[in-house]
């Protein structure tokens with residue numbers, strides 16, 4: 124294995140070395156990945172099954188066509204019934220759209236034309252799994268060629284086909300597994316669609332092989348308050364049902380933990396949580412500089428956690444999270460409802476809504492990229508996608524303006540993936556045309572940070588997205604777990620870019636917040652404040668530790684830590700230099 128060059132980021136993933144003090148069960152039982160959502164979760168492993176293999180072409184059945192046909196049709200009926208049941212589960216979780224999509228899928232599975240196609244293939248001697256696969260193929264081609272809207276339904280069809288083929292081949296079912304007890308969800312990676320139906324009370328932790336600290340899995344886990352470890356090689360090799368103890372702060376997974384170890388870990392987590400509730404009220408440094416602490420949310424269902432953790436408003440409403448599990452564009456009334464519900468939850472507060480960030484790590488079936496993209500993160504996403512579909516942008520802005528009418532919360536709207544002043548001006552004009560007075564932009568492309576002075580006159584505020592800013596500054600795809608050490612916002616280059624954006628905003632008398640995951644690291648939060656950012660937004664469970672740590676440090680301490688971090692030559696050295704100047708909260712392990 125090559126010598127690691129980057130001392131920053133999580134401990135190298137893998138099994139702890141023999142001298143690592145692995146505790147009961149031996150060294151081999153402690154696995155290490157990157158801890159991305161703190162907390163303790165213990166339970167049996169349930170593995171999210173990977174891709175379903177294509178049944179081999181030319182596979183023939185044994186000669187009893189009638190029995191083979193009955194088997195194939197029974198599999199389709201079982202899939203339809205299962206989809207309906209999942210639809211009811213989704214409805215019980217308040218996800219009516221999910222229920223609609225699943226209901227439509229159940230209808231497709233029962234389509235008489237599809238059954239006829241399967242029967243005809245079986246009649247020709249084709250084995251049931253292959254017959255189902257080929258019969259779906261005919262529909263697939265029809266849909267794919269029937270315009271953009273229908274093409275988006277191909278993935279729904281593929282899902283039904285895969286479920287039926289899986290049953291017929293006797294393989295584990297794709298998608299989030301069912302379980303009659305809370306479990307640890309283990310996966311190669313979690314796609315947005317996989318997570319749409321997760322019931323947070325059933326999943327006690329996430330463990331994935333892929334994904335970096337800013338991947339979708341990490342963000343989702345933090346928002347849900349579920350402990351998570353990503354970038355853990357071989358995680359999906361953990362046998363189904365194995366009991367594990369996940370420490371989402373330390374990034375470890377203990378296999379077959381002793382009961383006392385689970386109890387001790389839970390006790391420590393509870394003590395830590397109790398200590399954190401001692402600092403309350405609006406965010407501020409020890410010497411009274413206000414630093415509004417806002418929440419990152421993905422929809423109305425995250426509001427409760429935001430309020431419970433004392434969010435002063437919303438700093439990033441990721442609107443694309445509302446629509447990840449559907450293949451049709453949301454209608455105006457539906458959007459307005461989802462926005463108004465959040466605005467009403469923060470009377471007099473600030474609510475920053477981001478327009479759809481479709482593409483790359485957040486694909487939306489109803490806004491597919493116009494062509495094949497070898498590098499989706501560098502492709503059509505965010506505002507670029509909105510420029511390709513101006514009617515979608517206009518519809519969203521109009522729904523936002525209507526939602527804000529008559530509510531006391533202050534609506535601000537920002538665009539993702541903005542590169543230059545012309546794009547910022549385009550977006551601000553679209554907002555103002557819709558009656559939105561406070562347009563802003565995310566600064567998450569290095570070009571936008573480098574030329575922040577050109578962008579700032581066009582808008583009312585900046586919100587710095589350190590997840591993408593780090594990805595692009597360090598040329599390290601945030602989806603790739605193996606690059607976790609380079610996806611570290613402590614990289615001095617990233618801190619320099621943040622400082623440039625913050626300075627440009629301050630000189631223009633405007634605010635600049637950070638809404639990337641960097642804001643959730645208490646020490647880095649102090650550094651960001653010292654660098655000049657004026658508010659911090661993060662997933663709700665991260666608010667108490669950041670509030671507590673900020674309250675222990677003066678603005679001067681933050682500035683000194685920031686200067687020391689920026690003077691360092693690596694992410695690890697920057698972290699160390701800053702921490703040496705920040706007493707933090709050692710009693711909390713910070």
Ligand SMILES: C=C(OP(=O)(O)O)C(=O)O
Nearest residue numbers: 567588589590591638639
């Ligand atoms: C907040 C950000 O946006 P997202 O993670 O949704 O891309 C970011 O890039 O830092």
Ligand SMILES: [Mg+2]
Nearest residue numbers: 567588590591
């Ligand atoms: Mg981003």
